[in-house]
Amino acid sequence: MSQNKPRRQDFFAKDWEEPLYEDLEQLFSYSNMQKVLTHSSFYPDGNNGNSRYVFAGMFVFKGMVAQILFRYYPEDGTRMQHVLGNLFRQERLVRLFDDWRLQQQVRAGGNFDIAAHKHIFVYAVFGYVSTLDEIIRNWFITKYILNEESDHLFTHKLRNRDLLAQADALVKRTNGQRLTLVMEMTDDGLHRAKAVSTDGTVLCEATSKSWRYARTKATKLALNMLATPFRQELLSNPDYQERVRTREEEKVAQRKAEIEKRIAEKEEVRKKKEEERREQARLRDTRRRKIQAEAKKRRAENAARAAAKAAKEARPMSAKKRRHLEDKKK
Numbered sequence: 001m002s003q004n005k006p007r008r009q010d011f012f013a014k015d016w017e018e019p020l021y022e023d024l025e026q027l028f029s030y031s032n033m034q035k036v037l038t039h040s041s042f043y044p045d046g047n048n049g050n051s052r053y054v055f056a057g058m059f060v061f062k063g064m065v066a067q068i069l070f071r072y073y074p075e076d077g078t079r080m081q082h083v084l085g086n087l088f089r090q091e092r093l094v095r096l097f098d099d100w101r102l103q104q105q106v107r108a109g110g111n112f113d114i115a116a117h118k119h120i121f122v123y124a125v126f127g128y129v130s131t132l133d134e135i136i137r138n139w140f141i142t143k144y145i146l147n148e149e150s151d152h153l154f155t156h157k158l159r160n161r162d163l164l165a166q167a168d169a170l171v172k173r174t175n176g177q178r179l180t181l182v183m184e185m186t187d188d189g190l191h192r193a194k195a196v197s198t199d200g201t202v203l204c205e206a207t208s209k210s211w212r213y214a215r216t217k218a219t220k221l222a223l224n225m226l227a228t229p230f231r232q233e234l235l236s237n238p239d240y241q242e243r244v245r246t247r248e249e250e251k252v253a254q255r256k257a258e259i260e261k262r263i264a265e266k267e268e269v270r271k272k273k274e275e276e277r278r279e280q281a282r283l284r285d286t287r288r289r290k291i292q293a294e295a296k297k298r299r300a301e302n303a304a305r306a307a308a309k310a311a312k313e314a315r316p317m318s319a320k321k322r323r324h325l326e327d328k329k330k
Contacts, residue, residue: 032128033105034105034107035050035053036050036053036121036124036125036127036128037050037102037105037106037107037121037124037125038050038106038107038108039106039107039108039109039112039114039117039120039121041108041109041111041112042107042108042109042112050121050124050127052127053123053124053125053127053128054120054123054124054127055127056126056127056128056130056131057122057123057124057125057126057127057128057129057130058123058126058127060127060130061123061126061127061129061130062084062088062126064130064137064141065084065087065088065141065145065146066080066084068138068141068146069083069084073154083153083154086150086153087145087146087150087153090119092149093118093119093122093123094118094119094122096122096144097118097119097121097122098118100122100125102118102121102122102125106121163216163219163220163223164179164181164215164219166223167179167195167219167222167223167226170223170226171197171226174226175197177197177198177199178197178198179195179196179197179198179203179222180195180196181193181194181195181196181215181218181219182194182196183211183214183215186207190207190208190209190214191207191208191209191210191211191214192205192206192207192214193205193206193207193214193215193217193218193219194218195218195219195221195222203221203222203225203226204218204221204222204225204245205218205221205245206218206221206248217248221248
């Protein structure tokens with residue numbers, strides 16, 4: 001029966017994988033969009049609003065996703081519970097709110113903090129989707145919930161791809177023992193992973209800032225050692241681990257030097273661009289100052305001409321000019 005159980009790939013192979021809509025707004029009519037995205041604080045009596053859609057999103061829609069996980073995801077209940085919680089974690093809902101640009105359409109009372117309750121409106125959208133037919137619901141789930149962003153939650157590492165399982169199988173085949181990884185912290189705050197057999201023999205160890213990388217690194221070293229035809233001789237040679245460690249340290253140093261070189265090149269490019277931006281800003285400031293100086297000069301000249309004209313008009317009229325004007329009037 002376990003071989004015939006549907007897999008997650010089967011769910012994505014359905015017809016709803018084809019995009020039925022280009023964006024979310026095509027799912028809504030204007031009236032529905034307005035009702036789904038209006039909080040009860042928007043109304044004086046507080047009786048209307050999207051609270052029913054929020055409830056449907058939190059429980060009905062989430063239950064539909066849980067049903068898909070139960071049918072297509074071959075893991076135990078605890079693991080499925082963790083996956084479901086990660087699919088609906090608040091930071092992801094906030095990101096959906098921003099991606100859908102709901103800020104432009106939501107409505108709430110003046111005292112309601114929309115920025116702190118973005119997930120409420122996303123749950124309301126989920127609730128509305130839960131009322132639609134199955135084809136649209138499953139299209140929506142594959143596009144926005146079980147999409148590429150959540151693929152890391154569903155990665156199932158097969159045994160033949162598990163390096164630790166391979167190393168453990170080689171140890172068991174060689175001397176009937178088992179292999180485990182022991183983690184510890186160094187004095188300088190790094191993670192150290194040791195590959196230890198059942199009798200306490202340390203096959204190899206690796207140190208890294210990352211807990212996960214230290215485990216992977218130690219597992220690969222152990223696997224390479226155990227996969228060598230001369231592994232018995234190598235394991236009995238006390239200098240072998242030191243040579244392996246030295247070689248790995250040289251590789252790490254080389255990678256570190258390459259990374260530092262790339263960082264230095266990027267920093268040089270950044271400084272060059274920054275200098276160009278400063279030069280452009282300096283030129284703009286020079287042009288601006290020149291334009292301002294010319295404008296100031298023009299204003300001063302205009303003021304001087306206006307003052308000269310006003311002074312001329314304010315001078316008393318001579319008797320000769322007055323008689324001339326009177327004669328012109330006659």
